[in-house]
Amino acid sequence: MTTLPDLAAIEAMDAADPLRPMRDRFVLPEGVIYLDGNSLGAAAPAAFAELQKAAQQEWAQDLIRSWNKAGWFDLPTRLGDRVGRLIGAAAGQTVVCDTTSINIYKALHAAVALRPGRSTMVAEGGSFPTDLYVAEGVASTLPGAALRLEGVDAARIEDLIDDQTAVVLVNHVNYKTGELRDMAALTRRIHEAGALVVWDLCHSAGALPVDLDGAGADFAVGCTYKYLNGGPGSPAFVYAAARHHDAIRQPLSGWWGHARPFAFEQHYDAGSGIRRFLCGTQPVLSLRALEGALSLWEDVDMAALRRKSVALTDLFIMLVEARCGRYGVTLESPRDSVKRGSQVSFAHEHGYAIMQALIERGVIGDFRAPSTMRFGFTPLYTSYRDAWQAAAVLEDILRTEMWKEERFSVRAAVT
Numbered sequence: 001m002t003t004l005p006d007l008a009a010i011e012a013m014d015a016a017d018p019l020r021p022m023r024d025r026f027v028l029p030e031g032v033i034y035l036d037g038n039s040l041g042a043a044a045p046a047a048f049a050e051l052q053k054a055a056q057q058e059w060a061q062d063l064i065r066s067w068n069k070a071g072w073f074d075l076p077t078r079l080g081d082r083v084g085r086l087i088g089a090a091a092g093q094t095v096v097c098d099t100t101s102i103n104i105y106k107a108l109h110a111a112v113a114l115r116p117g118r119s120t121m122v123a124e125g126g127s128f129p130t131d132l133y134v135a136e137g138v139a140s141t142l143p144g145a146a147l148r149l150e151g152v153d154a155a156r157i158e159d160l161i162d163d164q165t166a167v168v169l170v171n172h173v174n175y176k177t178g179e180l181r182d183m184a185a186l187t188r189r190i191h192e193a194g195a196l197v198v199w200d201l202c203h204s205a206g207a208l209p210v211d212l213d214g215a216g217a218d219f220a221v222g223c224t225y226k227y228l229n230g231g232p233g234s235p236a237f238v239y240a241a242a243r244h245h246d247a248i249r250q251p252l253s254g255w256w257g258h259a260r261p262f263a264f265e266q267h268y269d270a271g272s273g274i275r276r277f278l279c280g281t282q283p284v285l286s287l288r289a290l291e292g293a294l295s296l297w298e299d300v301d302m303a304a305l306r307r308k309s310v311a312l313t314d315l316f317i318m319l320v321e322a323r324c325g326r327y328g329v330t331l332e333s334p335r336d337s338v339k340r341g342s343q344v345s346f347a348h349e350h351g352y353a354i355m356q357a358l359i360e361r362g363v364i365g366d367f368r369a370p371s372t373m374r375f376g377f378t379p380l381y382t383s384y385r386d387a388w389q390a391a392a393v394l395e396d397i398l399r400t401e402m403w404k405e406e407r408f409s410v411r412a413a414v415t
Ligand SMILES: *Cc1c(COP(=O)(O)O)cnc(C)c1O
Pocket: 099, 100, 101, 102, 128, 130, 131, 171, 175, 200, 202, 203, 223, 236
């Protein structure tokens, strides 16, 4: 049997953590172990500072002049380039706008239009549902289009890709299990079949190093309110490789994507570069808060981030299996860290009630039906002590059967 690290050993790991100072740049409530930054990232004073400046000076005092004076109009591309640095995208290929769902719609349409004569879209049956719902929506607008799903039409996504495939929509990290795909290898396979790829980076942007340009990706989307800490509902991003820009058409042809928005012309003329993915006016206050949150990444070494993420998730798996395995908790995430993102999922028949009990005890993760307890590890602010403590509380809840108390089985709207 492996001996489990004691608290002194855990504290030594925190003391030696090169990312330890980043935790002080977030507000974390007293008495809370926050393991849900993969759903809503923690708040940073740097985001509040920009938000306050945007509200009190730019909006209140400078009013309409701020579109030029404060650079509001260029926020989508300016922030896009900053996100781009975290996902391996050279400047000019990423824009921050709209929601992930809307950006999937635009990217899928654009990709299908670039592959005339091909009518199949491929996605994962186990994808985050909005990706599938949007793909169904896109298919419904294209005569003859078909949607084929991994886990439904074939076991492996690779086996669904053929000379009829126009586009493959695939998650870099699965939201439920935390499984991490090999982006370079799958992109190559898709290109060999003559198809295009849309990568969904919701659970990898800010969680681990991503290299879109290096992998030769075509399109990517992702959100900024998870590991990028932009705040609830902060706008998403969309990436398109520069080689596609001139040919891209997307269906939400609004004035912000026009070549000359302030010429107020009667007909649409797509703007140049990544700006053509824009549609209309963007949520400026949210963008300004995100700008503050993104400033935290300037000093972050992504290789160190990944090392810490792997160490945290490995530690949590070891502790939970050793302390809670006998209570019927089973690992749902890949055991091999090479194939795992920055979250750990455990299944338990009574996962919902156990998670509610955990939350009452100050350990915040979340639950995904039917039986998944998700624990997100955000290397900027999660400590090794957090992982240790969370496993200890989980053991206590299982041993005492506290989760059986009736109030933990009442379902809320958001789980
Ligand atoms: C979080 C998440 C989304 C969210 O989409 P919204 O449009 O922001 O609601 C989409 N896809 C995946 C894979 C996600 O994890």
